Amino acid sequence: MNSRARRGDLQAPALPAQGIVARSHFSVHGEPAHRQLLAWRERVGHVIDVLPSKADIGKPFSAEIDRYKVDGLLFTDCRSDAMLLERSLARISTDNVRDYVFHVFSEGGVDDVALRASTPRHKAPSSSATTKILALDMNQPVRMRRSSCRVLTFFVPASLVQQTLPDPEAIHGRTIQDATPLTRLALEHAAALGANIGGMTAAAADSAVRNAAHLVVAAFGKQAGLSGNARSAARAALFGRVRRYIQANLHRAELTPEGVVSALHVSRPTIYRMFQHEGGLGAYIRHLRLRQAADELARYPHMMVTDVAYAVGFKSASDFTRAFRRAHGMAPQEFRALSQTYRLERPDPWQMPQVPQVPSA
Missing domain, CATH: 2.60.120.10 (Jelly Rolls)
Structure with missing residues (x-):
C-alpha cells in the first residue's frame, strides 16, 4: 500500500x-x-x-x-x-x-x-x-x-x-x-x-x-439587494460593457477613467457608483492589470518582468514592481517563484472522479 x-x-x-x-x-x-x-x-x-x-x-x-x-x-x-x-x-x-x-x-x-x-x-x-x-x-x-x-x-x-x-x-x-x-x-x-x-x-x-x-x-x-430585477439587469449590462472595453484596451498605457467615460459616453457619477465597491474605476483598472500580470508571470516563467509590465499597460518596470509589491506584498519575481512551487506541488485535481454507473440488469 x-x-x-x-x-x-x-x-x-x-x-x-x-x-x-x-x-x-x-x-x-x-x-x-x-x-x-x-x-x-x-x-x-x-x-x-x-x-x-x-x-x-x-x-x-x-x-x-x-x-x-x-x-x-x-x-x-x-x-x-x-x-x-x-x-x-x-x-x-x-x-x-x-x-x-x-x-x-x-x-x-x-x-x-x-x-x-x-x-x-x-x-x-x-x-x-x-x-x-x-x-x-x-x-x-x-x-x-x-x-x-x-x-x-x-x-x-x-x-x-x-x-x-x-x-x-x-x-x-x-x-x-x-x-x-x-x-x-x-x-x-x-x-x-x-x-x-x-x-x-x-x-x-x-x-x-x-x-x-x-x-x-x-x-x-x-x-444583499442584488436580485435580478430590470434596474439591476440594466446596470449589469452597462457594467459588462465597461468591463469589456477596459479588458480590450488594458494593454494601452493611456487607458484612464477619463478615457473610458469619454469613449463610452457614460456619466462620471454613474461610473463612480458602478465601481465604488472596487475602490473606483482607476483602482479597478490597476487591479485588472496586476491580475493579468500575475497570470502572465505564472504562465510564462521565462518572460522578462519588463515585458510583462509593458504588456499589461504599465509605463515602466519600476512602476509595475512598486504597484505589484504594494498590492500583493511581494515582488513580481517572488510571486513567479511561488506560483512555480504551486505548479510543482499541485495535488490531485479537486473534482471528484466520475464513477461508472452499474449497467441495468
Missing part, C-alpha cells in the same frame, strides 16, 4: 449501488495527532491553503469531509476545528477552479473575511454563529478565519449564478444571516440535503443539489 493510501481515512468513491449518488469521504481521524492538521492541509490544498501557526503544528486536529458530485455541481459536507484559510492570487493563477462557492453554516461560522489588499477588510458579525451564508468568487483572492464549524458548501458554475445575480462578482466575501423567510427556507433545504443526500438516487441528488443551490443564490441575492 502506498503512503497516500495510508494517510487519514480516505475512501475513493466506490462503485455505488445502482442509481445511488457517489460519495467521497476523507477524515484525519486515522492520522497520528501530530499529523492531523498537515494531512488536512494536504487534502484541501488544491483549492485553498490552510495557514497554521507554529503553535498549531503538532496539535490534535479534527476534520472530515464528504463530497458529492452531481451534474455540473459539487456539494460538500465538512466538519472541522478552527483554522485560517487563504486562496491567494498565486493559487488562482495556477488552477482552474472558477466556480462561485456558497458556504452554508449549520454550526459555527467565519470570524472575518479579508479580500485583496486594495479593498477594505470585511468583518463578519460580532458572533460568528450568526453568519449563515458566505459567498466567494473563486476567481478572486480571499483570506478568512473559520471557527470550529459544520459547513455545507455548494460549488456553483458562474452561468447558474448569473441567472439570479446580474453582477455576481460583487458578492465576493459577503455574508448574510437568517433574517428573511427565503434565507430560512434555503437553510432548511440545505440542512435536509446534508442529512439525506447519502441515501438518494443520483437523479434525486442532482435535483436536490440544484434546487438547494438556486435557493441559496436567490436568498443571498435578496438579502
Whole structure:
C-alpha cells in the first residue's frame, strides 16, 4: 500500500449501488495527532491553503469531509476545528477552479473575511454563529478565519449564478444571516440535503443539489439587494460593457477613467457608483492589470518582468514592481517563484472522479 493510501481515512468513491449518488469521504481521524492538521492541509490544498501557526503544528486536529458530485455541481459536507484559510492570487493563477462557492453554516461560522489588499477588510458579525451564508468568487483572492464549524458548501458554475445575480462578482466575501423567510427556507433545504443526500438516487441528488443551490443564490441575492430585477439587469449590462472595453484596451498605457467615460459616453457619477465597491474605476483598472500580470508571470516563467509590465499597460518596470509589491506584498519575481512551487506541488485535481454507473440488469 502506498503512503497516500495510508494517510487519514480516505475512501475513493466506490462503485455505488445502482442509481445511488457517489460519495467521497476523507477524515484525519486515522492520522497520528501530530499529523492531523498537515494531512488536512494536504487534502484541501488544491483549492485553498490552510495557514497554521507554529503553535498549531503538532496539535490534535479534527476534520472530515464528504463530497458529492452531481451534474455540473459539487456539494460538500465538512466538519472541522478552527483554522485560517487563504486562496491567494498565486493559487488562482495556477488552477482552474472558477466556480462561485456558497458556504452554508449549520454550526459555527467565519470570524472575518479579508479580500485583496486594495479593498477594505470585511468583518463578519460580532458572533460568528450568526453568519449563515458566505459567498466567494473563486476567481478572486480571499483570506478568512473559520471557527470550529459544520459547513455545507455548494460549488456553483458562474452561468447558474448569473441567472439570479446580474453582477455576481460583487458578492465576493459577503455574508448574510437568517433574517428573511427565503434565507430560512434555503437553510432548511440545505440542512435536509446534508442529512439525506447519502441515501438518494443520483437523479434525486442532482435535483436536490440544484434546487438547494438556486435557493441559496436567490436568498443571498435578496438579502444583499442584488436580485435580478430590470434596474439591476440594466446596470449589469452597462457594467459588462465597461468591463469589456477596459479588458480590450488594458494593454494601452493611456487607458484612464477619463478615457473610458469619454469613449463610452457614460456619466462620471454613474461610473463612480458602478465601481465604488472596487475602490473606483482607476483602482479597478490597476487591479485588472496586476491580475493579468500575475497570470502572465505564472504562465510564462521565462518572460522578462519588463515585458510583462509593458504588456499589461504599465509605463515602466519600476512602476509595475512598486504597484505589484504594494498590492500583493511581494515582488513580481517572488510571486513567479511561488506560483512555480504551486505548479510543482499541485495535488490531485479537486473534482471528484466520475464513477461508472452499474449497467441495468
